[in-house]
Amino acid sequence: xxxxxRAATSTSTKRILQxxxxxxxxxxxxxxxxxxxxxxxxxxxxxxxxxxxxxxSGLYHGRLLLPSEYPYKPPEIVLLTPNGRFETGKRICxxxxxxxxxxxxxxxxxxxxxxALIGFMPTKGDGAVGxxxxxDEDRRELAAASRAWRCARCGIDHATGNVLSNAAAAxxxxxxxxxxxxxxxxxxxxxxxxxGRELVVSEETRAPSLSRPAPSTHAPAPPSMISGSPQRLHxxxxxxxxxxxxxxxxxxxxxxxxxxxxxxx
Numbered sequence: 001x002x003x004x005x006r007a008a009t010s011t012s013t014k015r016i017l018q019x020x021x022x023x024x025x026x027x028x029x030x031x032x033x034x035x036x037x038x039x040x041x042x043x044x045x046x047x048x049x050x051x052x053x054x055x056x057s058g059l060y061h062g063r064l065l066l067p068s069e070y071p072y073k074p075p076e077i078v079l080l081t082p083n084g085r086f087e088t089g090k091r092i093c094x095x096x097x098x099x100x101x102x103x104x105x106x107x108x109x110x111x112x113x114x115x116a117l118i119g120f121m122p123t124k125g126d127g128a129v130g131x132x133x134x135x136d137e138d139r140r141e142l143a144a145a146s147r148a149w150r151c152a153r154c155g156i157d158h159a160t161g162n163v164l165s166n167a168a169a170a171x172x173x174x175x176x177x178x179x180x181x182x183x184x185x186x187x188x189x190x191x192x193x194x195x196g197r198e199l200v201v202s203e204e205t206r207a208p209s210l211s212r213p214a215p216s217t218h219a220p221a222p223p224s225m226i227s228g229s230p231q232r233l234h235x236x237x238x239x240x241x242x243x244x245x246x247x248x249x250x251x252x253x254x255x256x257x258x259x260x261x262x263x264x265x
Contacts, residue, residue: 009068045062047110053122056143057143059149064076074100074101081211087130087131093131094117
């Protein structure tokens with residue numbers, strides 16, 4: 001059992017490092033993501049709100065918790081920035097999370113998950129675990145407030161677009177600024193975030209600036225979601241539609257397998 005677990009962790013580590021290297025070479029204008037220095041399986045991300053929605057001007061920070069069996073098992077996603085679509089500090093229910101293991105596809109990766117999360121933002125919550133259905137006015141207010149949000153765990157500051165070092169925090173804990181909203185962290189999430197481990201973000205794990213995405217070696221840096229051209233926004237919308245289509249195909253495939261299994265019985 002221990003040998004199998006070590007082998008799974010080794011495979012997962014290799015996959016995660018490969019994906020992070022690819023994201024460094026070709027950063028996305030839609031999000032930034034960085035692992036914690038002391039835990040490769042916990043990634044902190046900030047996504048831009050989808051265009052033509054109440055979330056458009058927002059920057060939303062959260063945690064992507066990868067299992068030791070990744071990519072053969074799905075992750076957990078926890079939003080930390082108040083947004084009006086998902087509860088903060090709670091593991092949300094989506095077809096790409098552990099709430100729906102049956103729809104997960106190992107070919108999906110970090111880029112797919114975060115792009116899909118953006119696509120889910122304007123959809124209805126319909127009572128799903130961790131879902132909210134605030135009105136557009138409240139969501140716009142939260143979107144404006146989100147640009148002054150700072151994560152005390154990883155140090156990313158939406159006001160500056162930089163990942164800040166927590167080296168100056170008091171020993172045995174992290175330091176919050178006045179602009180950091182409190183979040184109702186629950187269960188395992190709260191235990192991990194208040195473990196008392198001091199975190200120093202190294203240069204290698206710094207996330208690219210959200211206000212100016214890092215340039216790619218393959219193509220010029222794409223424009224921001226907020227100030228992008230209509231052609232760029234159309235391309236992004238097509239990509240989001242493609243991701244949603246992949247998720248739907250995954251669900252239909254799982255249902256077909258279930259029907260065939262019942263027929264065999």
